[in-house]
Amino acid sequence: MSQTPNLPHWKVFEELREWFLANRRPLPWRENPTPYRVWISEVMLQQTQVKTVIPYFHRWMEVFPTVHALAEAPLEQVIKLWEGLGYYSRARNLHEAAKMVVAEHGGELPADPVKLSKIKGLGPYTIGAILNFAFHQRAPAVDGNVSRVLARFFGGKEVQIDQILPKREPWVISEALIELGALICHREPACQSCPLQQECEANRLGMQKELPRKKKRAKATLLYRTVGVIRCGESYLLKKGEKGKIMADLFEFPFVEAKVEPEHAKEKLEKLLKLSLKYVGSLSCQHHTFTRYRAHLYPYLFEAEEKSENHLWKTIQELSPLPFSSGHRKILKQLLIHENITH
Secondary structure (H helix, E strand, O other), rough: OOOOOOOOHHHHHHHHHHHHHHHHHOOHHHHOOHHHHHHHHHHHOOOOOHHHHHHHHHHHHOOOOOOHHHHHHOHHHHHHHOOOOOOOHHHHHHHHHHHHHHHOOOOOOOOOHHHHHHOOOOOOOHHHHHHHOOOOOOOOOOOOOHHHHHHHOOOOOOOOOOHOOOOOOOOHHHHHHHHHHHHHHOOOOOHOOOOOOOOOOHHHHOOOOOOOOOOOOOOOOEEEEEEEEEEOOOOOEEEEEOOOOOOHHHHHHHOOOOOHHHHHHHHHHHHHHOOOOEEEEEEEOEEEEEEEEEEEEEEEEEOOEEEEEEOOOEEEHHHHHOOHHHHHHHHHHHHHHHHHHHH
16 A cells, blocks of 8 residues: 655645746637537547647637537538547547537536536546536546656655645646646656746655656557559549448548559459459558557559449549548548649
8 A cells, every 4th residue: 555645735736826827828728618618628638739739629619619519510520620630539429429418418518527427438537627627626637747747746656636636726726737747747857947846756856757657658550551542434432431440430542451562452452342443553652650550551543444333432522521531631632633733
């Protein structure tokens, strides 16, 4: 059993609070922290950098300003707006959750942790963030930034955040801890600028780089895929990701799991698609990282003798508005340039 660390003096919270109010970033979701805006921002920020999220958040709020607007939108529009953020299950969960909030709560997120926990996609951190920043409740909201700050401040000893949050404006301290981890107490901490440096155990012991203790990361799995950009007349062949798969609801060009020369690619794709193909050229290799995979995509251009009704065909004009996986969006951009040059 870990020893209970000494809890910080109230003056520490005052110092942290003053630092936060003077240094907090003017992030768009902080301007009007409604439960809906906090919810969307926190889901977008999962596994994604703040600078990447900001333009997506602005676009999202323009198109889906309310829970009702999101719930009523077609899923394809939601996925399209999310395109490029990755981890697309987040977008699907948001869409399903919005429908649930409309059906069960009249379109308003409840200020109750038990009710929030029953909404699809809401985990402990997101629930804590909504309760803290939107409803000003005393609730734990521990992300990677907060975990890092606490591990260093208490010298690696275990501590529950609800043990240390003050009674006065705990939501301010919760957000201040997140901000401190993002701006000061990152992997290479700027201890000289930290408002907690005098009381920080890791700083006292010179253990900032050892804490928090790092977990071993799994290496990325390499994928080599030969992609068939197949044209018949004015249309191109696409496939849509199946439900339950990583790329569910996203469009891609057909591919085989191998790096092969054009002739072998032709044979494999003909067998896969039951089509007769003619090789006509290639596009440059593209790289795409998603979840734990690093994919190398090798796109070849083919012409099909005839369309099969079993496949999905779209004209060049219909391709861009569709939600593509990031790697295949790169291939599409090349294709559009190629089409402009050759036609």
